[in-house]
Amino acid sequence: MIKDEVRKFILEKFLFNCGDQLDDEMSLIDTNTVDSVGILEIVGFIENRFRIKVEDEELTAENLDSINKIAKFVERKLGTQG
Amino acid sequence: MPGKEHMNEFSYDVLKLDYEKETARLTAFISEAVARRLRKHGAVVGISGGIDSSVTAALCVRALGPDKVVGLLMPEKDSHPDTLKLSRLVGESLGIRTIHREITPILAGLGFYDEMTSCIQELIPEYADGWKWKISASDVSEERIFSFFWLVVQSPRGEIIRKRLPADRLLHMIALSNFKQRTRKMLEYHYADRFNYAVAGTSNLLESDQGFFVKLGDGAGDFKPIAHLYKMQIYQLGKYLGLPEAITQRKPTADIHPLSQGQDEFFFGLPYEQLDACLYGEKNGIPAESVARVIGLDADRVSLIYRQLAHRRITNEYLSLPPLYPER
Numbered sequence: 001m002i003k004d005e006v007r008k009f010i011l012e013k014f015l016f017n018c019g020d021q022l023d024d025e026m027s028l029i030d031t032n033t034v035d036s037v038g039i040l041e042i043v044g045f046i047e048n049r050f051r052i053k054v055e056d057e058e059l060t061a062e063n064l065d066s067i068n069k070i071a072k073f074v075e076r077k078l079g080t081q082g
Numbered sequence: 083m084p085g086k087e088h089m090n091e092f093s094y095d096v097l098k099l100d101y102e103k104e105t106a107r108l109t110a111f112i113s114e115a116v117a118r119r120l121r122k123h124g125a126v127v128g129i130s131g132g133i134d135s136s137v138t139a140a141l142c143v144r145a146l147g148p149d150k151v152v153g154l155l156m157p158e159k160d161s162h163p164d165t166l167k168l169s170r171l172v173g174e175s176l177g178i179r180t181i182h183r184e185i186t187p188i189l190a191g192l193g194f195y196d197e198m199t200s201c202i203q204e205l206i207p208e209y210a211d212g213w214k215w216k217i218s219a220s221d222v223s224e225e226r227i228f229s230f231f232w233l234v235v236q237s238p239r240g241e242i243i244r245k246r247l248p249a250d251r252l253l254h255m256i257a258l259s260n261f262k263q264r265t266r267k268m269l270e271y272h273y274a275d276r277f278n279y280a281v282a283g284t285s286n287l288l289e290s291d292q293g294f295f296v297k298l299g300d301g302a303g304d305f306k307p308i309a310h311l312y313k314m315q316i317y318q319l320g321k322y323l324g325l326p327e328a329i330t331q332r333k334p335t336a337d338i339h340p341l342s343q344g345q346d347e348f349f350f351g352l353p354y355e356q357l358d359a360c361l362y363g364e365k366n367g368i369p370a371e372s373v374a375r376v377i378g379l380d381a382d383r384v385s386l387i388y389r390q391l392a393h394r395r396i397t398n399e400y401l402s403l404p405p406l407y408p409e410r
Contacts (some may be wrong), residue, residue, distance in 0.1 A: 029227055035397040036228040040249035056246055060225045 002050070003071035009045050010067065014038060024067040037065055046070065052077040088346050092363050092373045099315055101322035107143065108307050112145035115280070115305040122280040122304075124150030126273050128266050129180070130337065131168030133329060134308060135284040137316050138174055138321040139308050144280055148177040152379045158186045159195075160340040168328060175326050181273065185265045194261050201254055207235055215225025216339035217247065217255060221351050222390055224382065236341055250281045259338055273351060280304040287312050288354075288361055292391065293398025301401060312362065313354040350387055364388040 003024065009047050014033055027036045034042065042064060053076065060071050063073040104193060116122050124146055127139040142151045153176070155169040166182070173180035182212075202209045209215065214236045219229045231247045233255070247255070270281045283303020285295055290309040295301030308316055313334065320330045334354055350357065356377045363373035363384070370384040377384075 024115065028391065032393065032396050035393070036230065037249055037252065039228045039246075040230060040252065044248050056220070056230070059220075059228075059230050061227050062225060065227075 001071075002074050003067060005049065006042075006070045006074070007067050009049075010034075010042070013041060013045075022067070026047070026067075027061075027065050028067075029061065036072050041072065046074050050074050050078060090369060090372060092359060092368050092376050094314075094359065094376065095361075097312055097314055097358060097362060099318065101319055103181055104319065105141070105322065108141050109145035112282075112307055113141055120280045122274075122278055122306050124152065124277060124279040126152050126154060126270050126277070126279045127282045127363060128270050128284065128300075129153040129155055129169045129172050130245065130284075131165050131172065131329070131332075132334065132337070133316055133320050133325075133332065134286050135314075136172045136325050136329045137320045137323065138282050138308055139172060139178065140286045140320070140325055142177060143176045144323070149179075150279075151176070151178045152169060152277060152279065153178050153180040154266070154270055154273060155180055155182045156185050156269060158184065158189055158262065159318065162335065162337050162342070165337060168332070171326055175324075183269055184261065185269070188265050189261055192261050192265075194258055197253065198258050201251065201258065202233065205247070205251060206235050206243050208243060209235050214339075214341040216242075216341035217252070217259075222386060224386060227386065227393075234341060260296045262338065263296035267299050268300050274304075282307065283309065285309050288314055288357065290402070291361065292394050293401040295401065297401045312334060312358040314358050339393070349388065352387075360384055361385045361391060364391045398410045 007022070007024070010028070010033070012023060015022065022033070026033075028038070028042075039059070043059065046052060047054055054077075058073070062069060064070055112125070116125055124140040127135060127137045127142055129139055139151060139153055140305050141333040153169070155166060157165045157169070157172070170180065199209070202215055216231045216234050218234050220226070220231070222229055231252050232244045233247050233251075234242060234244045236242050254334060267281075273279070274281045281302070281304050283301070283306035285303075285306055286308055287310055289301075290306070293301075294374045308319075311319065317330060350360075352360070356379065359373050359377045362368070363370065364387070370388055371381040373379075374384040
């Protein structure tokens with residue numbers, strides 16, 4: 001599942017697998033889980049893993065600020081690309 | 083700062099200082115710090131021709147005397163053409179000894195220029211000798227509360243190409259750029275060792291508070307006399323200290339990348355006067371609406387800047403931390 005892969009990436013990359021409290025709805029920015037570079041790392045991950053191209057105007061909190069939002073965004077992109 | 087204890091309304095008056103008193107306080111601090119705490123014979127200041135390092139040098143001269151302050155001028159081939167001229171002007175106006183150390187050969191020895199060119203060409207193959215480049219941050223908004231970054235290059239004919247920087251490339255370019263600040267600080271400590279002097283840090287409040295500095299680079303120093311001052315206050319202090327107009331009238335510039343870039347291009351895209359007001363408001367719990375009214379911005383925009391300031395303070399905290407040790 002896309003969500004599981006995104007969650008695994010964030011857990012491994014940013015929390016060294018210590019993220020027991022990482023909620024799928026939780027804001028990654030407001031909880032200081034990631035910073036601007038962290039968001040770009042997530043973008044790099046989803047672009048490579050799911051072979052999608054994220055446009056500048058798609059770099060929004062609505063698309064990228066929680067595990068659920070990222071998963072839905074990737075699903076939408078794959079749907080529109082497919 | 084008048085009225086700070088019961089303020090809900092922002093006014094630029096709160097940033098006014100008694101510059102005579104502040105100068106007396108800071109010169110006493112520098113004398114005490116250098117002579118008693120650090121047990122050194124004078125101070126080394128890296129002078130860039132900007133307001134922060136110029137004011138720091140001027141304060142050191144007032145505190146220690148011109149014969150106990152050395153100004154280091156450390157441009158490199160991509161520095162703004164005015165950098166060396168203005169740095170010399172500061173040194174001359176203060177009557178201090180200056181040492182000019184071009185850092186281009188050191189950076190070349192580190193592979194900085196070649197590696198940076200390869201890095202840029204991997205993203206923009208057209209980039210060649212004679213072109214200029216910079217890293218430019220996106221603006222933030224309610225919809226996007228984080229920045230992303232573009233690599234912007236300009237051909238000799240003026241053609242501009244812009245590409246978004248992926249995280250790995252961005253980090254690589256920042257790591258390379260940081261060679262400049264660390265090389266300069268290395269030289270400052272070299273001369274400090276040689277003369278038995280202390281190194282003056284030149285960070286201002288925004289830089290110290292937000293972590294806008296390079297760890298072990300421009301963020302380093304043995305004492306930091308202006309790290310509590312807002313940019314507007316530093317400009318005013320510069321005038322009070324009699325620095326040349328070419329310095330006190332000069333707009334802030336990062337002078338890190340070859341393609342011209344204002345410092346405010348990095349910091350939320352705001353001129354420093356507005357940024358000072360936002361930082362003061364955020365740090366002192368003043369409602370965003372009040373600051374917004376005075377500086378002519380939308381209250382939502384100021385709230386967003388408050389959020390960004392708080393977020394960056396936390397995410398960049400590691401830059402100011404001493405090394406961490408396990409409990410014994």
